[in-house]
Amino acid sequence: QVQLVESGGGGVQAGGSLRLSCAVSGGPFNTYAMGWFRQTPGKEREFVAAVTWSGASTDYADPVKGRFTISRDNAKNTVYLQMNSLKPEDTAVYYCAARRQRWTARRSVDYDYWGQGTQVTVSS
Numbered sequence: 001q002v003q004l005v006e007s008g009g010g011g012v013q014a015g016g017s018l019r020l021s022c023a024v025s026g027g028p029f030n031t032y033a034m035g036w037f038r039q040t041p042g043k044e045r046e047f048v049a050a051v052t053w054s055g056a057s058t059d060y061a062d063p064v065k066g067r068f069t070i071s072r073d074n075a076k077n078t079v080y081l082q083m084n085s086l087k088p089e090d091t092a093v094y095y096c097a098a099r100r101q102r103w104t105a106r107r108s109v110d111y112d113y114w115g116q117g118t119q120v121t122v123s124s
Contacts, residue, residue, distance in 0.1 A: 002027035002113045004096045009118030012086055016122070020081040022096030022115055029077040030054075033099040036070060036081045037108055038092035038120075045095065049081060050104035059104045063089075086122045093117040 008020040020036070035050035049070040050059045058070050069082040079096060097111035105111070 002098065004098060004113055004115035006094065006096050006115045006118040009094060009120045011121045011123065014086060014088055014122055014124050016086050017082070017084045018086065018120060020083070020094055020096075020118060020120075022079045022081075024077045024079070024096075024098060024113075027098070027113070029098075030074040031100070031102065033101055033104050034070075034072060034079040035097045035099065035104065035111055036079075037095045037097060038090075039095065039117075040092045045108050047106040047108070048094070050106070051079065052104055053102040057104065059106065061106075083120070086120075088122045088124045090120060091122050092120060094120050 003025050006022045036048040037045045038048050039045040047061050051070045051072050055072045067085045072079040095117045096115040098113040099111045
């Protein structure tokens with residue numbers, strides 16, 4: 001049973017930073033591409049960032065490009081999302097996802113395993 005557990009969410013003022021972590025267990029983490037998505041009430045889950053199995057290649061949604069950084073530590077079975085220069089519109093529940101492929105994807109349907117989500121609230 002593959003499990004993903006996010007941590008690091010919370011409240012921050014606009015312009016601040018947060019670092020999300022996602023610990024993965026129960027599967028071959030170093031063969032999975034990993035992604036972060038976010039969702040606000042009444043909206044579909046949207047792609048934020050993704051990283052390939054090795055960490056060599058990343059992909060970002062335009063609204064977060066230049067502010068967020070995704071990375072992974074295969075020795076720790078953990079993926080991170082460093083979020084800087086946060087804006088109120090970044091407020092959402094953030095989800096970590098694992099894909100049983102080595103390469104990134106942007107559609108949520110392309111991911112096989114999901115965490116429970118962590119709330120990020122950015123106040124103005």
